Amino acid sequence: MKTFFKMFMAAVLILVSSSAFPAPSLEDIRKAAEQGDAAAQYNLGIRYEIGYSVAQNMDQAKAWYRKAAKSGDPRAQCELGGIYLSGNAYNYPLGDIYLHANFGDFGGLKKNKQAAKWFCKAAKGLPQMAEQGDARAQRLLGLMYFQGFCVAEDKALSAEWLRKSLESFHERAKQGDIEAQHELATIYADNVYIKGAKQTAVEWYRKAAEQGDVKAQYQLGRYYYYGYAGVVKSRPQALEWFQKAAEQEDAEAQYMLGLDCFNSGEAPPERLMEAFKWCNKAAEQGHVDAYGLLGVMYGSSYGGLAQDDTLSFKWFLKAAEQGDGRAMNHVIHMYQQGIGVTQNRAKAHEWAKKKFPHILK
Numbered sequence: 310m311k312t313f314f315k316m317f318m319a320a321v322l323i324l325v326s327s328s329a330f331p332a333p334s335l336e337d338i339r340k341a342a343e344q345g346d347a348a349a350q351y352n353l354g355i356r357y358e359i360g361y362s363v364a365q366n367m368d369q370a371k372a373w374y375r376k377a378a379k380s381g382d383p384r385a386q387c388e389l390g391g392i393y394l395s396g397n398a399y400n401y402p403l404g405d406i407y408l409h410a411n412f413g414d415f416g417g418l419k420k421n422k423q424a425a426k427w428f429c430k431a432a433k434g435l436p437q438m439a440e441q442g443d444a445r446a447q448r449l450l451g452l453m454y455f456q457g458f459c460v461a462e463d464k465a466l467s468a469e470w471l472r473k474s475l476e477s478f479h480e481r482a483k484q485g486d487i488e489a490q491h492e493l494a495t496i497y498a499d500n501v502y503i504k505g506a507k508q509t510a511v512e513w514y515r516k517a518a519e520q521g522d523v524k525a526q527y528q529l530g531r532y533y534y535y536g537y538a539g540v541v542k543s544r545p546q547a548l549e550w551f552q553k554a555a556e557q558e559d560a561e562a563q564y565m566l567g568l569d570c571f572n573s574g575e576a577p578p579e580r581l582m583e584a585f586k587w588c589n590k591a592a593e594q595g596h597v598d599a600y601g602l603l604g605v606m607y608g609s610s611y612g613g614l615a616q617d618d619t620l621s622f623k624w625f626l627k628a629a630e631q632g633d634g635r636a637m638n639h640v641i642h643m644y645q646q647g648i649g650v651t652q653n654r655a656k657a658h659e660w661a662k663k664k665f666p667h668i669l670k
Contacts, residue, residue, distance in 0.1 A: 335362050342373065347380035354385065362523075378427060383434030387449045390427035390458070429459040439470060444481075447474035482513065490517040491525050498528070498538075507538035518550065526554035527562045534565070544569075555587055563591035564599045571602060571611070578613050585614060592624070600628035601636045608639075608649075618649030629660065637664040 333341070335356070341349035354373035357366045371392060377385030432453060438446035451470030454463045478496075481489035494513035497506040511532055517525035530550035536542030548569060554562035570584030585606060591599035601624065606614055608621035622643050628636030637660055643649050644657035 342376070345380060347377045347382040347385070350374075350377035350380060351382045351385045351388075354388070378430075381434070383431040383438060384443070384445055384449060386427045386431035387435065387453070390424045390431060393424035393427065394421055425459065428453065432459040439473075442477060444474045444477035447471070447477065482516075485520070487517050487520045487522045487525075490514075490520075491522050494525060494528070511538050511540055518553075521557075523554045523557040523559045523562075526550045526557075527559050527565075530554065530562060530565065534569075555590070558590075558594070560591045560594040560596040560599070563587040563594075564596050564602070567591065567599065567602060571606070581611065581613065585611070592627075597628050597631045597633050600624045600631070601633055601639075604628065604636065604639060618643075620649075622649030629663075634664060 338349045338352055338356075342353045350373050354370045354377060356363050357370035357373060363369075374385045374388040374392070378389040431449070435446050435450045435453070439450045447470045451467045451474060452458075453460050454467035454470065456462070475496075478489050478493050482493050490513045494510045494517060496510075497503065497513065498510035500506040503509075511529070514525045514529045514532070518529045527550070530547045532538060532540040532547075533543045533550065534547035548566065551562045551565045551569075555566050564587070567584045567586075567588030570580055571588075585603075588599050588602050588606070592603055604621045604624035605611070606621075607617045607624065610616040622640070625636045625639040625643065629640045641657050641660045641664065644653050644660065646652065
């Protein structure tokens, strides 16, 4: 039973299927999705969910999953069932929703007709896709058997499908498939039940990163930067991987480059301006922490940058509007003191209520 549970915990963390990233370009996939192709709609939803070649956006992921589900893709129907099962609080992989549901966090299907509707639709189409070797379909079918969602609960059959799903990813990864390597890294990185999982994650991230996978490059950079999973901390190697990812427009990596330079006050002026450049690029992609860091930069004459309280307030406000607590503190103070904005204590009080809703009413 312990062996099966370990396998189940690994399987629920898989994010993409064997057909998640087909040969066509992102533009081709988007065009097909907009023309109503269910598989393309589903694939686009996955890309938005994990931020692969697009900025991560859960609202977009949900929207494309819904389109694909209504177009008949059983995998998307399963995703949509998960969305309804979680009360639309869908900000983590589907497998986690199943796991939480197993412990009663979201209640059963009997109380959720919309979730039941989509799971039961999925149950009709998933077996055929799973038999054809689709790794995500195999995983989803295994999870449905594990939970007994619109199928008879069958732990043995669940284990069989979850095993097949994992084997599919391992086979593809060994053959050099970048996406499979990345997803295996994700499985092991988030798994606390398999001995040596974190170290195995590093190995797969490295293989994917060396082939140009931008998210793997960013993750490998984090391992070196913070010394995770037994990796010897190395700022130079971390920055090298962040640089590679940043040049491929990864907002997280761009922000990390900016943050690192900002925290190293002894850097030469040109390096400090390089930090501003990367931070600005991350902000252009909607990175909330980059908004806040730009607010600090403009408010402190950072690296020879001309102090501009108006721009400082603008960036703090953008971050505050996204719920950043530290930025809210700056917005409150700047409204109170009239720094970079016309003094407005009523506005300051409004933001204070947003920051401390349980204290100020």
